[in-house]
Amino acid sequence: MNFAIEDSPQQGAFRADVRTWLEKNTPAGIAHSADPCDMTLEQYRIRRSLGRRLGEMGWLYPTLPKQYGGGDLDAEKTVILYDEMARIGLSLPPYYDAGGRMGAPTILVWGTEEQKNRFLPPICRGEVRTWQLLTEPSAGSDLAGIKTTAIRDGDAYVVNGQKVFVGSSHGADQSWTIVVTDPKGERHKNLSWLMIPMDLPGISVVPMDLLATGGEGGSGSGVKNSVFFDNVRVPAQNLVGGENNGWKVATTHLEIEHGGMGRLADRRVVYEFLEFCRERHDGHAIADDPDARAELVEMFIEAEITRLFALRNHWLSHTGQPRSYEGAQYSLRRKLSGLDIASRMLRIAGPRVLSKDPRWGPLEGTVEYFQRDAITALHPGATTDIQRVIMARRIGVGRREREQAGTVR
Ligand SMILES: Cc1cc2nc3c(=O)[nH]c(=O)nc-3n(C[C@H](O)[C@H](O)[C@H](O)COP(=O)(O)OP(=O)(O)OC[C@H]3O[C@@H](n4cnc5c(N)ncnc54)[C@H](O)[C@@H]3O)c2cc1C
The missing domain is CATH 2.40.110.10 (Butyryl-CoA Dehydrogenase, subunit A, domain 2)
Structure with missing residues (x-):
């Protein structure tokens, strides 16, 4: 049985355009290290230059309106764009721009026309981080x-x-x-x-x-x-x-930060780890072992469920559907499943996966970084406890009125 989702002809054509564009425009010297702590100034500048090229296409902030420098892309094309960036080991934006990622859509909701025209185009063009x-x-x-x-x-x-x-x-x-x-x-x-x-x-x-x-x-x-x-x-x-009026503005910012618009970052490391476990060394693959195989299946299911929660939130917000606890639900899941996946990787492949030495560890340190990040990711953008508090308030636990989700568009 094949569960793969195939592109429609229009989606396929857009994917091909994005792929060709990225092949032509991704700077040659770009490094794909997963650990942002390793990013040198030179690498950062290379990524900023790719950001500016994406900005010219309206693809750096693809869902923002064209009149402010965005791409006006619909939910499906945006997913394809993120997919294609992930395929070559990059995120969108290809560098950390948290204030832009959450500030720009918040300004779109709360800013005056003059402020939208002043702040949004430089962010969308990649000139301002x-x-x-x-x-x-x-x-x-x-x-x-x-x-x-x-x-x-x-x-x-x-x-x-x-x-x-x-x-x-x-x-x-x-x-x-x-x-x-x-x-x-x-x-x-x-x-x-x-x-x-x-x-x-x-x-x-x-x-x-x-x-x-x-x-x-x-x-x-x-x-x-x-x-x-x-x-x-x-x-x-x-x-x-x-x-x-800043607390009202905060409800938009925090809704986005907590995952109310979905986060289309992929779980590339999971797929690469699966490939590593299928590889044969001296005639043996980790995935040959039935216990390891069972763990790998669980790990894959964890990653897929989280990805689907993100897609659901992306669709809900971009098609203007009513929302409630979904942002916090996704965020809580992402944090907990990250930790679960990280510990399964250790159980499956043993501590050697933490080595950056390619003779011992797969993927040159990506798994080590994933472990570190899975632990610290429990805290930022509201802790797991706070995500639970938000969900409770949204479904009306202990409150006369259910708390509303923040306006995101
Ligand atoms: C890796 C990382 C990156 C970050 N990046 C940024 C950034 O770029 N910009 C920025 O502004 N901030 C950033 N932060 C800060 C982050 O948003 C805060 O750490 C987070 O909101 C928690 O606040 P706190 O650390 O003060 O913990 P506290 O609020 O002091 O919480 C301590 C503990 O008490 C629990 N707790 C608190 N209140 C409740 C409650 N009502 N019910 C149940 N439990 C509760 C918490 O879950 C936690 O376990 C980052 C943090 C980390 C770790």
């Missing part, structure tokens, strides 16, 4: 408890405070940042979002050297930083969504 600055030393899960202030002074907001756990290395052009604009205001009614140019005087970035993790396809955040603001004057026109 944006970090997201939310977490503070005393506010992570309880994001509404942040303390960084932005006080209006004439035509600027003066920002003071500290953000932590901010990915990644090689700097950012702008930071998409949640701040307190009314220190005496009621909780949830005292916050705002600012897009902050990172070259303003008074900003310093200090790496948190003991924390270096990532994400798949080289898009991950790698190195983490503290970002300090010392009397930074940010143009008032950079405040998005209205002063003290």
Whole structure:
């Protein structure tokens, strides 16, 4: 029985176009290391150059409207584009741009027309890379408890405070940042979002050297930083969504971060690991062993279910269907299945899979990196506990009214 899903003629034609374009436009020197902590400045620059080429096609942020530099692609073509990037070991964007990935669609919902025209095209063209600055030393899960202030002074907001756990290395052009604009205001009614140019005087970035993790396809955040603001004057026109309306803006940002639009990153390492287990060495393949085969099947099912949850959320959001707990459900699953898959890999192939030495470990360290990432991935973008809390609120556990999912388009 064949369960493979085949492209329609139109989908097939688009896939062929994307593949040909990528063959022609992917820079020759691009490295496909999974570990973003290994990304040199030179590699980062190569990836940025691919980003700009993708941007010219509207493919860097393919679902955003063409008028702001996106591709206006429908849900199916977007999936094909992500598939084809993954086929050559890259993510979309091909570098970490969390602030763009979540900030741009949020600005689309909450920004004025002038702000959409000012902020979105440079992000979509790949000219601007944006970090997201939310977490503070005393506010992570309880994001509404942040303390960084932005006080209006004439035509600027003066920002003071500290953000932590901010990915990644090689700097950012702008930071998409949640701040307190009314220190005496009621909780949830005292916050705002600012897009902050990172070259303003008074900003310093200090790496948190003991924390270096990532994400798949080289898009991950790698190195983490503290970002300090010392009397930074940010143009008032950079405040998005209205002063003290930031918690509402946050519901969009967080919905996207928690997976409400799906994350089309693939589980390439799973497929490569399966291939490795099928390979014969001295006449023997790991997959010959019935116990290993059973684990491999379970591992594959885990990866597929997570991928299908992501596809479902992608479809729900892009076709404007009603949504509730699905973002948090997918996120919780992705985190837990990542850990499950990582431990199965160790059980199946033994500790040698952790070696970067090709004589011992398969895939030159990808599996080692996957183990590390699976553990740390439980925490960012809301922990597994918080995903459970969100799901409970959305289905009305302990509440008179069910909490609504954030608006994503
Ligand atoms: C790899 C990595 C990358 C990150 N990247 C970024 C980034 O780029 N930008 C950024 O702004 N932040 C980033 N973060 C920060 C991340 O968003 C926070 O770490 C996360 O939101 C949790 O906050 P916290 O660390 O303060 O933990 P806390 O909120 O202090 O939580 C501690 C523990 O208590 C549990 N807990 C807290 N509240 C509840 C509750 N109500 N019910 C049940 N359990 C609860 C949590 O699940 C956790 O186990 C990153 C973090 C990591 C680890």
